[in-house]
Amino acid sequence: MKFKPASWIIVILPAIVLSFFLVTCAGPAYAKEEGTTTRKEKVAAVKEKMATREAALKKKLDAFKDRKKATYSAKISENLNKINQKQTASMLKHLDKMTSILTKLEKIEGASTADAKTAINAAKAAVSAQAEKDYTLVVTSESKVKTDSQSLRDSLHTDLKAVRALVVDAKQSVANAIKTAKSNTKEGKGG
Structure with a gap:
């Protein structure tokens, strides 16, 4: 074959x-x-907690009279958790790439990477905390499921936006470290 x-x-x-x-x-x-x-172990605990909350959600959704609303609510809840997982995995991938760039940059004499390292570590901690959050919909009543899902979506959006800002700050600090290392090597060769 x-x-x-x-x-x-x-x-x-x-x-x-x-x-x-x-x-x-x-x-x-x-x-x-x-x-x-x-x-x-933390990931396993979070997954177990999410499974428990999803089971409770499905139990409440089974009591809904409007099957279409129940189906949409289940999909929304599932999609919010998937979005959180994908976004945090992507951010961790970028932070790992930045870390590898910094390790290469450390080999250059005169390269100061301390600020960039602290920014990356802070961003990694925030991304890890964000990855552990659970965005399973908590249904209070059938009539309020739309507002509950909208508030949960908005909460996910603001949380991801805050974490993304830390990743962007880490990226800027890596860029600044590269610029200073480049200027230091030019000064060393020129002088």
Whole structure:
């Protein structure tokens, strides 16, 4: 059987990305001292909490008279959690890329990366905290499900916007570190 180049990429690439994610995010670098939980344990706890809340949501949605409204509410709740997961994973990917750029930059003499490192660490902490948040819809009544879902969506939007601002600040600090390192190397060669 002969594979087309595009077909093996479709099969292999997700496996590579998943294994890279598991190694980088759940590896020993995130493990802390004994007595504290690791990132892997926190993710498992959050997933368990989300499953419990989703089960409670489905139980309440089964009592709805309007099936269409119940279906939409379930989809909205699921989509909000997916959006949060995708956005935080993307932000972590960008922060990891910035960290690798900083490690390359540290090899250059005179490169000051302390400010950029603190900005990246602050952004990583905020992104990790955001990834642990649960955006499962809590239904108070069938008549208020629309306003509940809108407020939850707005809450997700403002939370992601705040975290994204920290990632942008980290990016700016990395750019400034690159500029200062570049100017220092030009001064060293020119003088």
